[in-house]
Amino acid sequence: MSDLLGQVLADLDAEGALLEALVADRPDADWRRPTPAAGWDVAAQIAHLAWTDESAVIAATDRTAWDALVLEAMQDPEGFVDNGALRGGAVGADELLVRWQKARADLQQVLRALPPGTKLPWYGPPMSATSMATARFMETWAHSRDVHEALGAEPQATDRIKHVAHLAVRTRDFAFHTRGLQPPTEAFYIDLLAPSGERWVWGEPDAVQQVTGSALDLCLLATQRVNRADTDLKARGDEAEAWLGIAQCFAGPPGTGRDATEENQR
Known part of the structure; x- marks a missing residue:
């Protein structure tokens, strides 16, 4: 694993932990607060992060399952992201939090173990492990901003951005x-x-x-x-x-x- 990949993964872990600390132990009502993303509550935001982390793990480990994900996306290119977030966010807060924790941990483990030079398939051009980790950081950070706004919390501004x-x-x-x-x-x-x-x-x-x-x-x-x-x-x-x-x-x-x-x- 390169030093750069290790740094991005460490920053991704820190950003995820920051968001987890914000939402963990909150009542279910807080998870149902609307966010700036139309139609998405806090739970949908977390479900989207979990789903995308899970998809990245599949891209790195199971080509057959990845091809199935791509086929599903092609059948509903305009709605598959929303559908995944809303469907995933419909469960209880405790269940969703555990799912997201596992997805984050699995992604860290998988990306750290990839041989140098590996390219992962994605919903666009193939990505290196470092590029995937960077993309996951970007999404975690951006959706965390939405959750902070929904909960009336002031987000931290760090040089991780x-x-x-x-x-x-x-x-x-x-x-x-x-x-x-x-x-x-x-x-x-x-x-x-x-x-x-x-x-x-x-x-x-x-x-x-x-x-x-x-x-x-x-x-x-x-x-x-x-x-x-x-x-x-x-x-x-x-x-x-x-x-x-x-x-x-x-x-x-x-x-x-x-x-x-x-x-x-x-």
């Missing part, structure tokens, strides 16, 4: 492709301020297209947890500006995003 920022930068072209747009041909310069105050930089400072601002805001934007108008992100260049309007670091079709706050709708 660098994994999400990196994924946002790496998926720039995907964001254009998924909307039928031609991606830019030249690299951007991305200069972000981390929660700790550290600077995170991608690209060269003489690039024509540039994005600067809060790393947290870019992570929230690329996971569609905030409206562009409510960020401090600044773009220099038309292509950089266009990217901030469509940034998306999760697989699947473009989402609807979030409305701007009332103050920024004026």
